[in-house]
Amino acid sequence: MQRNKRILMVSHCILNQNTVIEDEARAEGAVLSAVEWALKEGYGFLQLPCPEFTFLGLNRPSMTYEQYNTPEYRKHCREILMPVLHQAEEYITNGYEIVGLLGIQSSPSCDPTRGIFMEELAAMFAEKGIELKKLWYLPDTSSPTFKSGEHFVK
Template sequence: MAERRRSEVAWETRLGDARGRRVVFLSHCLLNENTRYLGGAARPGCVREIVDACAEAGLGMVQLPCPEEQAWGGVHKRRLLRLYGSARWLPRPLRRAALPVLLAYTRWVYKRLARDAVRQIADYRRTGHEVVALVGVDGSPSCGVRRSLDIRVALERLAEADRESLTTDRVNAILRATSVPGEGMFTEQVRRRLRARRIGVRFVAHDLQRELDGEPSSAATALRDITGRR
């Protein structure tokens, strides 16, 4: 391993270039809001102020996978959509029996994705890069840093809602009402694997609810503070 690293350093010296060796890991939807749950995209593409803060500081932006896209049925989260208004045809005892299976499968997918993400973080660090931060999304049941969702309550309320009356405002009102302190399921898995490998990474939160209210991202300010780019 040491010999391999010495060889890499020799090549780095010979083939030096302009790379800044500083990166930030970003939750997928911060660079691509097209993967948000339907009703949850407040921007047509990316959260521009976060991208601008990274560009100003010369940070490379590494896009994490969207765990919900992987676990819940693609870009539109088809498995999640089937639960909307499902109380009409799926009795509560069956919904309660199905939920642990859904969550167990979700955690299994998230463990695999978190393992791959942490391997990538470790590789950047091994090759002499600084991982400045990982930016998650508060209000997400998966990528929350300080706030997540009570996913059981949120899904039950979506199941009991009248499918024909569900609107963007109604869906977001349910998610606001079921927001709780704590980290999301994917964030939890990433932290656990970072701790196991004794890798310290700063976590920064982008607030989804503030974004939906039309407010700028406090994560952009946090990144500028971290990098000294006020």
């Protein structure tokens, strides 16, 4: 079978809600509406690491953007993003397209418009001349249903 060579970068918890802090999970496992949409589009997944999980563990407290906005956390984000950047570069070198990014609305780390992790990702990709053409987000509701036409930043 011929590959379509289109890759969607996805916030970790869209594919694995088990990394979300207690009482804030939006699905039992993966967020089905987002996964089904991406599969129908023919996208392959590049699952991003969860920066909050890798920084503070599973039993971490709920924290705000301001609380995560520290030099130590930003450094951690950049460190765990290095393998992602290398993967993206390898895909691009071999004719693949990074079609965009699917993040989490209102997340202090993974909101595509105001998340610390996403800010660091965008900066690192920009440093390498990699454009994030499209940004989508999972809406901030207790039972989100992802709709690509509505939950689109750019």
